[in-house]
Amino acid sequence: MTMAPAATKQTNNENMKKNRIQVSNTKKPLFFYVNLAKRYLQQHNEIELSALGMAITTVVTISEILKNNGFVKEKSIVTSTVGMKDQTKGRMVHKARIEIVLEKSEKFESLMSGNNSVQNSAKVVASGKVANGKVENGKADNK
Template sequence: MSRSSNIKLLQAKHVELLILSSVTALIRMWVQFIHRNIEGKEIEDMTTTIAVSGATETQKKNRIQVSNTKKPLFFYVNLAKRYIQQHNEVELSALGMAITTVVTIAEILKNNGLATEKKVLTSTVGMKDENKGRLVQKAKIEIVLGKSEKFDSLMMTAATVATEAAAGGGEEKKKAGEESKEGQ
């Protein structure tokens, strides 16, 4: 190789190193910027809340993070009733395709007179796609429902009806047993 070829090769390597170090510096600055802007804030996915940079944010006691694949609809409806009973309100939260499930749960509770709508928040959340490994935007909804004025009386009525049905079922079985003995 000639001396001019070596110089050109060295210059090319030097340019590559400069570009690489510039890109590295830009990435480092970007990471620092992100860290400054999210420190103490939460990154949420379907099931957990992760605290960033050592901030310890505990899961809200009245939040239900709904998935449209893990549990049946009425599991969440009954859980929301229990949370309303315990905390006087419930926060329903979901991402992506589970949003329709959250809206359905809220509408069931409202239409049955058990809850009133306090707040609805929508946003998008950046999440890493497990298959493609890239950042994708997911729609997010949070619905806060409060205890209705009729909640306690409706729950009492439902409990009474359930108790009577259980007791009545036993009486009907007794009568059926007595009738079958008489027929013999």
């Protein structure tokens, strides 16, 4: 059974929306987006980071953090301008737009499993459990 071209296109568009992260430079901190991108990459082979205007620098920074730590490879970068109507002035304003597509690196899974072990050990220390006889109530023994 084959899908009709329109159905295939719709399925591809829905899949693209599921792995797209639209970044704002005012709503969330930088590492929220870095961690969100890692979680999306656990479910998809590639993700798309997109932003308008002043948020472009945030998208580029997120992309570089993920690349420099070996989680992703850069697949494509597309820039464009988008015409939007300014609500306060009532006129058309052109905004810069960027879309960066990143794909998992070969070592993504091993990095994520190593990353989880570091996070889990940090949680043990924060919970106040004894780790190597040196941690009590979340504080290290400095003797």
